[in-house]
Amino acid sequence: MFKVDKKQMPAAKRLIKIDLSSTVPVYQQIADQIRAMLVEGQFKAGERLPTVRQIAVDLGVNHNTVAEAYRNLAEEGWLSLERGRGAVVMSRSTPAATPKARIAFANRLRDLVAQVRAAGLSPRAIRTEFEEVSESLLMQKKRDSRR
Amino acid sequence: MFKVDKKQMPAAKRLIKIDLSSTVPVYQQIADQIRAMLVEGQFKAGERLPTVRQIAVDLGVNHNTVAEAYRNLAEEGWLSLERGRGAVVMSRSTPAATPKARIAFANRLRDLVAQVRAAGLSPRAIRTEFEEVSESLLMQKKRDSRR
DNA sequence: CTTTTTGTCTACCTTGAACATACAAAAGAG
DNA sequence: CTCTTTTGTATGTTCAAGGTAGACAAAAAG
Numbered sequence: 001m002f003k004v005d006k007k008q009m010p011a012a013k014r015l016i017k018i019d020l021s022s023t024v025p026v027y028q029q030i031a032d033q034i035r036a037m038l039v040e041g042q043f044k045a046g047e048r049l050p051t052v053r054q055i056a057v058d059l060g061v062n063h064n065t066v067a068e069a070y071r072n073l074a075e076e077g078w079l080s081l082e083r084g085r086g087a088v089v090m091s092r093s094t095p096a097a098t099p100k101a102r103i104a105f106a107n108r109l110r111d112l113v114a115q116v117r118a119a120g121l122s123p124r125a126i127r128t129e130f131e132e133v134s135e136s137l138l139m140q141k142k143r144d145s146r147r
Numbered sequence: 148m149f150k151v152d153k154k155q156m157p158a159a160k161r162l163i164k165i166d167l168s169s170t171v172p173v174y175q176q177i178a179d180q181i182r183a184m185l186v187e188g189q190f191k192a193g194e195r196l197p198t199v200r201q202i203a204v205d206l207g208v209n210h211n212t213v214a215e216a217y218r219n220l221a222e223e224g225w226l227s228l229e230r231g232r233g234a235v236v237m238s239r240s241t242p243a244a245t246p247k248a249r250i251a252f253a254n255r256l257r258d259l260v261a262q263v264r265a266a267g268l269s270p271r272a273i274r275t276e277f278e279e280v281s282e283s284l285l286m287q288k289k290r291d292s293r294r
Numbered sequence: 295c296t297t298t299t300t301g302t303c304t305a306c307c308t309t310g311a312a313c314a315t316a317c318a319a320a321a322g323a324g
Numbered sequence: 325c326t327c328t329t330t331t332g333t334a335t336g337t338t339c340a341a342g343g344t345a346g347a348c349a350a351a352a353a354g
Contacts, residue, residue, distance in 0.1 A: 199331075218332095231332070234332085
């Protein structure tokens with residue numbers, strides 16, 4: 001996302017990118033990537049996200065598609081939506097993980113690795129990426145506990 | 148997969164599991180998981196995979212759905228398909244990775260982590276899983292170089 | 295009070311996933 | 325060699341769901 005709009009977006013964090021040729025629906029791609037930013041703590045509670053129409057124009061999709069992504073995130077408790085006001089980031093406590101969630105994660109991780117291995121990525125490169133993500137996980141932990 | 152069929156399947160490796168409620172199409176779920184096994188070297192070149200109809204019955208889907216997965220894997224060079232004969236595993240050299248592939252991997256990895264974080268998985272649990280996958284990557288490397 | 299902003303709702307269209315069924319080629323039985 | 329079985333392929337159909345357009349409603353802005 002997001003055109004840099006002087007008063008609304010202090011620093012354009014990670015850009016949203018969509019792949020129209022993917023089988024993953026666009027609204028879900030959008031939701032996934034915004035969720036990633038939220039989990040990483042790139043937005044403060046109370047902050048306003050860009051409007052559905054702004055993002056829609058940026059990505060070249062219909063505003064309803066973005067609205068669907070927002071609605072999903074709202075259902076998950078990340079956002080508060082009200083017409084006329086926009087999308088506000090909520091403070092959300094993560095629930096306890098179920099054992100199934102962990103197994104599902106393991107499987108999806110293995111599939112992902114298999115796919116990129118098949119695309120030619122070396123084990124070395126994959127491990128490097130793991131380490132970087134692990135790093136950022138540690139950073140988050142620190143920042144969280146400082147609150 | 149795969150019912151244990153005495154002469155065809157020496158050891159039923161990893162089972163295929165599909166999630167009908169997922170937005171990811173079933174044929175792709177199947178392809179992803181078989182590809183994972185192929186990348187991990189769980190099948191030897193020349194070995195025959197179960198028939199489309201066997202897997203279809205096991206999973207409770209139409210055989211054409213499995214055939215679509217097989218066709219995808221064949222296009223990627225993993226399998227050789229011929230009617231009457233079945234699906235034979237080919238020896239496939241992985242291509243060189245493009246820079247884009249690595250970036251795409253980084254993004255997808257972050258999305259995945261964000262999703263499971265949101266589902267309550269702790270950073271600790273995530274890192275543990277990373278380490279396990281890293282381990283298995285090392286094992287593969289060893290085995291590959293022994294050839 | 296009027297206009298603008300912003301999310302929501304309804305209706306529609308299109309795509310493609312999944313399926314049922316018939317077909318064709320290779321292998322196997324005799 | 326012929327018939328049957330096995331196995332992937334091709335064709336046509338159905339239906340859910342993603343995406344869109346456009347109207348609507350509530351809050352804010354002026």
